[in-house]
Amino acid sequence: MERCTKAFDEKKVKRQWFVVDVAGVPLGRAASRVASILRGKHKPEFTYHCDDGDFVIVVNAEKAKLTGAKAQREVFRWHSGYLGSLREKTLGKMLEEKPEYLFWRAVRGMLPKGPLGRKMLRKLKVYRGAEHPHQAQKPKVLHIDQRFILEEATGGAEG
Incomplete structure (x- = not known):
């Protein structure tokens, strides 16, 4: 039995x-769930100072929903100098012009x-529409309301 903690x-x-x-x-609910997976917080070996996410x-980024009056009230501002x-x-x-x-x-x-x-953030791929070029990686379908990741959930964008 080892008495020291293994480094990640x-x-x-x-x-x-x-x-x-x-x-x-x-939009915010989906983004927070995705950010949690990118960080690796769903894994038992999560280490906050390392990148162990998926x-x-x-x-379908263009079909994300905005709740309340945020569509008209929230404003993005930028300046070119x-x-x-x-x-x-x-x-x-x-959301209409650049949902990605x-x-x-x-x-x-x-x-x-x-x-x-x-x-x-480099592990995040966002696409408008249901098609994506990452079928070769055999991604698992994940539903936003799903609390735990099920191992048997496999497939492409359909689900």
């Missing part, structure tokens, strides 16, 4: 691929800041 080895992590359909699911493919070039768009307009970026940005805000968070 990031190279030995077995990463899985999950596909998540966010059609009709509130890959997540998000499909030139005089008078403050741009702004509502959340609803952003909107979902990516929501997940980015829920991950650690710095190099570790950027490494985790």
Whole structure:
């Protein structure tokens, strides 16, 4: 019997691929579930200072739901640095034009800041529509309302 704790080895992590359909699911709820999987919090060997999360493919990003009046009330603002070039768009307009970026940005805000968070964010793949180019990885279907990941749930984007 060993009396010392083994150090976590990031190279030995077995990463899985999950596909998540966010059609009709509130944007924030889906983003928080995806961020949790990217961090690896669903695994018993979760280590907060290491990247032991899984890959997540998000499909139907344009069909994510916004609750309340957020579509008209929330505003994105950015500035190019030139005089008078403050741009702004509502959340609803952003969901129509760039749903992939909107979902990516929501997940980015829920991950650690710095190099570790950027490494985790590279495992997120967001697509408009139900098709994705990652069929070769044989992703498991994951439902947002599902609390635990079931081993028998396999397949593509359908589910």
